[in-house]
Amino acid sequence: MKKSLVLLLTLVLAFTLAACGKSNNSESSGSPSDPASESTDNGAGSDLSGTILAAGSTALQPLVDQVSKKFMDKNSGVTVTVQGGGSGGGLTQVQAGQADIGNSDIFAEEKFKDADADKAKELVDHQVAVVSIAAVANPKANVDGLTKQQLVDIFTGKITNWKDVGGADQAIVLVNRPASSGTRKTFEKYALGETSQDLPGSIQEDSSGTVRKLVAETPGAIGYLALSYLDDSVKALKYDGVEATADNVAAGTYPVWAYEHMYTKGEPNAAVKALIDFVLSDEIQNSDVTELGYIPIGKMQVTRDVTGAVTKK
Structure with a gap:
């Protein structure tokens, strides 16, 4: 009787230890229900908050x-x-x-x-x-592109009518960005090569979306936009004969980026x-x-x- 009881207790103890060992091994290897063990794929992770x-x-x-x-x-x-x-x-x-x-x-x-x-x-x-920026004009200006010097002359007030750059007989309306704008700084640095002026009669807007709307709706308007904002409502202008395209930017042939x-x-x-x-x-x-x-x-x-x-x- 005593031998049978000892044998029974031994078997119970062995079963319990085996179960505990299996549980510990499962936790150490990482289970699907353990948030700490879930992988983070492309920034996804349920433990982020x-x-x-x-x-x-x-x-x-x-x-x-x-x-x-x-x-x-x-x-x-x-x-x-x-x-x-x-x-x-x-x-x-x-x-x-x-x-x-x-x-x-x-x-x-x-x-x-x-x-x-x-x-x-x-x-x-x-x-x-990488963002590329293009000069944009109201489509009725009837101009496909501008040289660097023509852009400088427009944004410094030396050229004030589109006819002076081969376009329509229409007064030029500048739509510029505020001094805090990174888009303005990029355009000035790589398109103009100098700081532009806030000329009398020019329009200044902080939002790229508003700039696009103003250029599209204002006769004679010119501004500049990131390629991500371009659509058919405005005319993207070539720069020294080069189009503002992703391929031209990547190759280094279009410099305004x-x-x-x-x-x-x-x-x-x-x-x-x-x-x-x-x-x-x-x-x-x-x-x-x-x-x-x-x-x-x-x-x-x-x-x-x-x-x-x-x-x-």
């Missing part, structure tokens, strides 16, 4: 806005808010800790210079795409990093980026530094 504010460039805004919606579908615990306001505003907000991401068409070093140079050093640059930056102050937290990684993923670079008129980083055959110097890859 928090809120993200991305502010700044209106040229980059369409991409960040569209991709953020996809990101939130994959990460229900994260809320992303995307705001415009211009590259300068975005850089100022992220540097001051008022935004998690500063969307910008310019390098931080172009915004924070001289006494503020140390502010740029605190920001981490994440280049997510800039990197699209998503700056963070220091290294980003997990949720912000996941969002930026998602923007840089093949899924987004090969679909949303190209569909919205940007150029994928990996497609560029040239690089550009903060001074504007271009180098072949």
Whole structure:
């Protein structure tokens, strides 16, 4: 009787130890129900949570806005808010800790210079795409392209009628961007080669969408837009005979382009990093980026530094 009881207890103990060992092995290898063991594919992860504010460039805004919606579908615990306001505003907000991401068409070093140079050093640059900018005119101006010098003369007020550049007899109406605009800085740096003036009678608008609407509806108007904002309502003008196309930008033959930056102050937290990684993923670079008129980083055959110097890859 005693032998049978001892044998029974031994069997029960052995079964219990085996079950515990199996349970421990399952947990250590990672089970599907364990959130910590779930993989994060293209920024998706059920363990991510928090809120993200991305502010700044209106040229980059369409991409960040569209991709953020996809990101939130994959990460229900994260809320992303995307705001415009211009590259300068975005850089100022992220540097001051008022935004998690500063969307910008310019390098931080172009915004924070001289006494503020140390502010740029605190920001981490994440280049997510390339934006190209074209001069655009009201279609009735009847002009297909302009030279660099003609653009300079128009934006400095030396040329005031379209007939002087081969177009219709129509007064030119300038639609410019504010000084804080990264689009303006890019256009001035790479299209004009100098700073443009806020001339009397010119229109100044901060939003790319509003610029497009004004140029389309105002007789004689000229402005400039990122390719992501182009449509049939405005006429994109050739620059020194070269069209503003993704292929020409990638090859380095069309010079009016800039990197699209998503700056963070220091290294980003997990949720912000996941969002930026998602923007840089093949899924987004090969679909949303190209569909919205940007150029994928990996497609560029040239690089550009903060001074504007271009180098072949």
